[in-house]
Amino acid sequence: xxxxxxxxNSRISTLKSLLCVGLDSDIEKIPKVFLEYKNPVLEFNCSxxxxxxxxxxxxxxxxxxxxxxxxxxxxxMEQTLRHIPDAIMTxxxxxxxxxxxTSKMYAQAFFEHWSFDAVTVAPYMGFDSLEPFFLYEDKxxxxxxxxxxxxxxxxEEQTMQNGQPLYRNVISKVATWSRNGNGGVVVGATxxxxxxxxxxxxxxxxxxxPGVGAQGGSLEDAVNLGVDCNRESAIINVSRSLIYPxxxxxxxxxxxxxxxxxxSKLHHEMKRALLSV
Numbered sequence: 001x002x003x004x005x006x007x008x009n010s011r012i013s014t015l016k017s018l019l020c021v022g023l024d025s026d027i028e029k030i031p032k033v034f035l036e037y038k039n040p041v042l043e044f045n046c047s048x049x050x051x052x053x054x055x056x057x058x059x060x061x062x063x064x065x066x067x068x069x070x071x072x073x074x075x076x077m078e079q080t081l082r083h084i085p086d087a088i089m090t091x092x093x094x095x096x097x098x099x100x101x102t103s104k105m106y107a108q109a110f111f112e113h114w115s116f117d118a119v120t121v122a123p124y125m126g127f128d129s130l131e132p133f134f135l136y137e138d139k140x141x142x143x144x145x146x147x148x149x150x151x152x153x154x155x156e157e158q159t160m161q162n163g164q165p166l167y168r169n170v171i172s173k174v175a176t177w178s179r180n181g182n183g184g185v186v187v188g189a190t191x192x193x194x195x196x197x198x199x200x201x202x203x204x205x206x207x208x209x210p211g212v213g214a215q216g217g218s219l220e221d222a223v224n225l226g227v228d229c230n231r232e233s234a235i236i237n238v239s240r241s242l243i244y245p246x247x248x249x250x251x252x253x254x255x256x257x258x259x260x261x262x263x264s265k266l267h268h269e270m271k272r273a274l275l276s277v
Contacts, residue, residue, distance in 0.1 A: 002182040003138040004117040005206055008089045009232040011057050016271040018223060019263065020058040020091070020208070021048065022239025023080065025065050031249050041066075041073070045080040047252055048243050051259040055267035058089035058118075058235050060208075081114060089235075091208070092116040095144065097129040104132040111136045118142060120186060120208070123170045127177060137180035140206055145171045146198065148188025148211030168201070175202045184208055187226070189217025189236065196225040207234040219266070223273035231274050238266060 030044045037043040066073035096106040118140035146167040156167040189211035211217035226234035249255040
C-alpha cells in the first residue's frame with residue numbers, strides 16, 4: 001500500500017481526526033498583524049501550522065495563491081513545506097494534467113522537487129495525461145471527481161451514453177488506474193447524497209472532501225459518508241472558515257489561540273462522528 005496512504009491512515013486512526021487544513025493564503029486576507037513581518041505569508045502559514053498541527057491530518061496548499069506572487073510566492077510555498085511535520089500529509093492543490101511529457105514534468109515538480117505527498121489532477125485529457133502521476137506508487141493522486149462548485153453541473157453531472165453521469169465514469173476509471181492504493185478522488189461535501197453512493201461504489205479509493213465550512217457542507221455527513229469500512233481513507237478540507245476567523249488580533253499569539261480553538265472544535269466533531277458507530 002502507498003506509504004503516504006499508510007502514514008495518513010495511521011494518523012487518522014490515532015487522532016480520530018480527518019482534518020485537512022487548506023493553506024489558501026491570500027496576502028490581502030491575512031490578519032494585519034502578519035504584515036509587520038518581512039515574509040508575511042510564510043509567517044502566517046507557520047502560525048496556522050503551529051495552531052493546528054496537533055489535530056491536522058493533512059495540509060493542502062493551493063498553489064494558485066503562491067504562483068500568483070511569482071518567485072517570492074513559490075519560495076514561501078517551499079519554506080512552508082519545511083515547517084509541516086513529516087507525519088502530516090502535504091497536498092499540492094495544483095489541478096494539473098497535460099500530454100504525457102508535460103505531466104511527467106508536473107509530477108516531477110510536485111513529487112520530487114517539492115516532495116509533496118499528494119497532488120490534485122484534472123481528468124479531462126484521460127489516462128495518458130495522469131499516468132505519470134500514478135507511477136509514483138508511494139504518493140497519493142487526487143483526481144477531480146464531483147466538485148462542490150455550481151459549475152459541476154456543466155460537465156461532471158451530465159449524463160453520458162451509458163446512462164451514468166460523467167463523474168461516475170471518471171471515478172470508476174480512477175479505481176482501475178490506482179497503483180498500490182495511490183488513487184484518490186475529490187468529492188464535494190455539498191453533494192452528501194452522492195458522496196454516499198461514491199464511497200459505496202469505490203471502497204478502495206482515498207477521498208478528499210472539500211466544501212465544509214464556508215461552502216456549507218455538513219461535517220457529520222462528510223465524516224460518516226466519506227470514510228471507508230475502517231473509518232479511514234478520507235480527509236475533510238477546511239480553509240477559509242478556519243484560517244480567516246473574524247475579528248482583529250493585536251498579536252500572533254491571539255490569532256493562534258483563536259485558530260487552535262476552532263481546529264479543536266472541528267476535531268471534536270469529527271472524533272464524535274468517527275466513534276459514533
